[in-house]
Amino acid sequence: MSGHSSWPEWIYVGVVIALMVWVGAEAWEAERLVDHVPADAEVIKVTGQQWFWSFEHEDGTKEIGELHVKAGKAYKFEIESKDVNHSFNIHDYVVLMDAVPGRVNTVWFAPTEVGQHDIQCREYCGLIHYNMRGTLYVEDPSS
Amino acid sequence: MVLELQKPRPIWQIMFSTHHTDVGLLYLITSLAFLFMGGALALAIRAELFLPGSQIISDSMTFNRIFTVHGTTLIFLFIIPFASSVGNYFVPIMVRYKDMAYPKLNAIAFWMIPPAGALIWLGFADFTWYATPPYSIISAPGPAADMWIFGLKILGISSVLGAINFIVTILKCKHPDMSIGQVPLLAWSFLSSSLIILVAIPTFAAALLMLLTDRLGVSGFFNPALGGDPIAYAHLFWFTFHPEVYVLVIPAIGMMYEIIPRFSRKPIHSYQSGIFAFVLLSIVGFSSWAHHMYATGMSFTEKTVFMVGTLAAVPASALHVFNFVATMWNGRIKFATPMMWAVGGIALFFSAGAGGVANAAMPLDFQTHDSYWVVGHFHLFVMGTIAFGSIGFLYYMFPYVTGRMYNEKMGKLHFVMSFIGTVMVFFTQHVLGLYGMPRRIFDYPPIPEWIAMNQIASVGAMIIGVSMVIFLANMIYSSGKGKLANTEDPFGVGGKYYYPFEVKNPSH
């Protein structure tokens, strides 16, 4: 049963701690940037229920399973759930936030190019969780 | 204890025994049975996901039940009982005591596992191993859900009883000549993981009762319709189960601490830093639970606190890796099967840890949360590190338990195939997660990248499956017909072993 620690071990631990501090600082900075919602972001209410997504725009238009937004504008999602936990996810835009009944969670994004992207549910919600999907249409702002 | 098969006894003598080696044998056989049962479910999942659409499982409800029972089985009915088996065999020997401190309690703790396993398997619940409320309260079909809750309740009590027994055995029953600073690291790993269990489990035990009364409709702790909050359950659950990750991994590290010096023919590089890292990990492990909940709508401050808490656990784990590498340095390493498993486990431990650091970084959670990245990450821990350490240790103690040697070639083949399979399945799943595939889905849209990566993962899983058949054949054949082991030095590496075969079993 020999063994005290040695100086290479101290250096090694120092390097590990320094790496972790760097990871923490970088992550903190990135999170700070993506956390701040622009003041003119348009609110879209997102409701998850077994097993589809519905959306309500600021002007009152409602959509089910599809979401139409304009490129070059910022949108803030206010996400809630009617029954069990879901997770609203547009993977191509790295948008993800849980829909928890009794809470309103927010996340924002600003689509840049015209295109179509998948919307899916990332939190287990039962029988048809695997097919709780929708489509995001990013449209040309001039049209 | 050993030589069960050379001096056969009636089975009831083992079943009703309270001797620590008999209880250890019962734990061992039970945990291996559940390893194969849970593994079969994993193969079913991988076969189903080989292509989009329904393959071998007809509906999503069956699929959901399968992955729920797969996770519950392998964590609670394989990893934990396997660790208890090793602890039962070795802890009393290492502290030089005749038995566990409370032999009857020990047997009771074991005998809670079969009924709990029966409840989980006969119920076949579908609400994931996390029992996610409010789904588990308002949607999950009974009686499966209730049977799962009772099964987990029993397993929790069994863990607590086992933990008390290990703590008392190590602290109070160790030989008076032996200070706590001389207790081997494997026993230290059981001391730290048992202390974590005592602190962590009661929270989940409370949450389970609340879940049950919620399901019965008499309370609404986690039911938003009655004013409850599902996030409260998430906190209670993860306050138990993030430390529980360390409960699973610390004994496996302890097993590597037994294997690696032995086969390097050198004492451990730094005994003190091993103890230090165990103790540090079991304290810091309690500061990181909510990193599982970044996406539930936590504030920036909360996220920062738990990110720091998570990163703080890294240096302690890194110390173990350093210790292993430094122990092997300048050794004369014999690559027998146990050593191969231990070294493979260290290599995968690093990958799993690096993935864990990425998970802890708050914004990356938007990419990886509840995707296949997470599945790949934690499987690298439970399979790549914990199961590798455990299986390596099983090969190591095989000659002590049976008095015979396993087949070395088959053992090595088992390792090589499992290692390749593990890399194929779980590294691929990381990338699959980055492509956005959610976990816990029965079917997926035919996206070409998803299909390709799912197929690589499924092939890898089949390789692991075949290697496990080889393993089973090796264990069964060698325990009856293997060549007799030299129990003084079964691996021909010299040094002073802990000789479990010297234990006096009153039944022998």
Place this chain on the structure above:
Amino acid sequence: MKKMIVLFLVLAVMVTVPVIESAFAAGDEPGQYLDRRVIIWNLFFKMMTIAFVVGAVVSGTIIWQCWRFRESNPKAKPTPYEGTDW
């Protein structure tokens, strides 16, 4: 050893204090139009660069020492502990 611990404590405090200060100084000013994909994927690739470099060093070391210190290596020599009851 005590000096080392004190030194590390001082260093740790010197690193943490400015970080905590800047963490609390961060204002609540509304953000600009940022592309979260760029920020998050950049962070991801930065971390993976470091992870793969460190991983290469760690696994390279393990693979090298498995090759060098295996008992069948011609240069292998008995450790000082062999034949003793360590």
